[in-house]
Amino acid sequence: xxxxxxxxxxxxxxxxxxxxxxxxxxxxxxxxxxxxxxxxxxxxxxxxxxxxxxxxxxxxxxxxxxxxxxxxxxxxxxxxxxxxxxxxxxxxxxxxxxxxxxxxxxxxxxxxxxxxxxxxxxxxxxxxxxxxxxxxxxxxxxxxxxxxxxxxxxxxxxxxxxxxxxxxxxxxxxx
Numbered sequence: 001x002x003x004x005x006x007x008x009x010x011x012x013x014x015x016x017x018x019x020x021x022x023x024x025x026x027x028x029x030x031x032x033x034x035x036x037x038x039x040x041x042x043x044x045x046x047x048x049x050x051x052x053x054x055x056x057x058x059x060x061x062x063x064x065x066x067x068x069x070x071x072x073x074x075x076x077x078x079x080x081x082x083x084x085x086x087x088x089x090x091x092x093x094x095x096x097x098x099x100x101x102x103x104x105x106x107x108x109x110x111x112x113x114x115x116x117x118x119x120x121x122x123x124x125x126x127x128x129x130x131x132x133x134x135x136x137x138x139x140x141x142x143x144x145x146x147x148x149x150x151x152x153x154x155x156x157x158x159x160x161x162x163x164x165x166x167x168x169x170x171x172x173x174x175x
Contacts, residue, residue, distance in 0.1 A: 134155065
């Protein structure tokens with residue numbers, strides 16, 4: 001992390017994860033307001049609410065910029081809780097993930113998932129939760145998410161347990 005920015009290299013390209021606050025109050029705000037991922041609700045959130053949500057600490061949005069400084073995606077996270085076996089745990093809620101229409105199907109969404117998984121280590125939480133659109137359920141399952149319960153409607157509540165039980169067990173078995 002450099003100056004509140006995370007730099008990630010993927011397929012010989014460099015992507016910068018930058019806080020949304022970096023784009024407001026600058027000429028680059030037009031890049032935020034013109035972002036389009038193909039989901040009107042997701043676009044509207046980024047254009048109208050993401051900045052204020054970050055300022056008020058309700059949720060935090062990171063913009064993903066390519067090596068030319070173009071916004072190719074964004075992810076919004078917030079702290080939440082999950083109940084597992086009647087115990088409550090703090091977790092990271094991946095509230096929104098949007099990839100610009102021109103950059104979809106290039107692995108950027110998967111890269112964002114890996115970024116969020118790394119964030120769980122930074123904030124010491126074991127679980128990631130999200131509400132996936134039903135049509136995206138399989139995509140999230142392929143990236144380690146499991147439906148928590150069957151739900152009717154447009155969303156399915158999913159989680160990812162970051163604990164590597166095999167590693168923990170092997171450490172206890174082989175001190």
